[in-house]
Amino acid sequence: MIKIHVTSLLVDDQEKALKFYTEKLGFVKKTEIPLGEHKWLTVVAANELNGVELVLEPIGFEPAKTYQKALKDAGIPLTSFKVDDLNKEYERLKSEGVKFSMEPKTMGPVIMAVLDDTCGNNIQLVQKL
Amino acid sequence: MKKKTYYETQLEKVIEQSALPEYHYLQVRQSKDFMEKCYSEKIELDKIAMAACMSRFHYIRLFQTIYGTTPRQYLKDLRINKAKELIKNGLSVAQVCYEVGYDSLQTFSSAFKRGTGFSPREYQKMNISNRE
Numbered sequence: 647m648i649k650i651h652v653t654s655l656l657v658d659d660q661e662k663a664l665k666f667y668t669e670k671l672g673f674v675k676k677t678e679i680p681l682g683e684h685k686w687l688t689v690v691a692a693n694e695l696n697g698v699e700l701v702l703e704p705i706g707f708e709p710a711k712t713y714q715k716a717l718k719d720a721g722i723p724l725t726s727f728k729v730d731d732l733n734k735e736y737e738r739l740k741s742e743g744v745k746f747s748m749e750p751k752t753m754g755p756v757i758m759a760v761l762d763d764t765c766g767n768n769i770q771l772v773q774k775l
Numbered sequence: 776m777k778k779k780t781y782y783e784t785q786l787e788k789v790i791e792q793s794a795l796p797e798y799h800y801l802q803v804r805q806s807k808d809f810m811e812k813c814y815s816e817k818i819e820l821d822k823i824a825m826a827a828c829m830s831r832f833h834y835i836r837l838f839q840t841i842y843g844t845t846p847r848q849y850l851k852d853l854r855i856n857k858a859k860e861l862i863k864n865g866l867s868v869a870q871v872c873y874e875v876g877y878d879s880l881q882t883f884s885s886a887f888k889r890g891t892g893f894s895p896r897e898y899q900k901m902n903i904s905n906r907e
Binding site: 721722748751753754760 | 779780781782783786789790793795797800803804807841842
């Protein structure tokens with residue numbers, strides 16, 4: 647059986663990303679393996695330490711930067727994370743200075759919001775209603 | 776007021792063009808809330824459909840379209856997740872069985888095993904050894 651074990655997110659600065667994803671979003675660092683000037687850096691959800699790992703991958707490839715910027719400018723999220731209570735998370739993150747390009751919005755069976763991860767990406771938070 | 780992003784305007788368009796009217800989502804959500812409140816009781820599908828103010832047939836089809844699972848399976852998963860929490864909190868398997876709306880220990884154990892891959896007792900033992 648094939649399983650999803652990692653998913654990747656391109657970031658402009660791995661250290662800054664680690665800080666944001668752990669200190670603001672509440673993920674936990676899982677692996678940090680030095681690889682030349684960068685590292686294999688992954689985080690996981692605090693309540694799923696053996697769950698899918700999110701790779702905070704350095705963006706070195708120029709066309710990827712163009713793609714990332716185009717998504718960012720259009721407000722399109724690169725990926726989406728699930729939360730139990732979106733309004734609560736929104737208020738918490740806003741009070742910690744996180745910027746949102748889309749405030750909580752109900753869309754059919756979900757409520758979602760989009761935040762700026764400060765590393766070049768829009769990230770969507772989703773709560774299933 | 777903050778200017779909407781391209782993404783947000785596209786989302787609004789998509790939802791406007793959705794084949795399902797907003798009240799259908801609200802009705803189905805109502806039934807989901809009902810299951811979340813009453814999972815510990817014996818609830819029949821007709822009663823759940825009633826909470827959504829729909830016929831049973833229409834309700835099942837709509838629930839599956841929106842959530843990708845049947846209401847029966849959703850309720851089963853909900854009960855198993857609650858059971859996992861209660862076992863972790865130290866309740867006995869028999870107590871958990873009744874707390875999550877099953878009146879037969881055997882049916883509960885089979886549903887738990889199908890949902891988690893472990894019997895309730897195995898799951899309980901794993902949690903005790905994890906705590907130690």
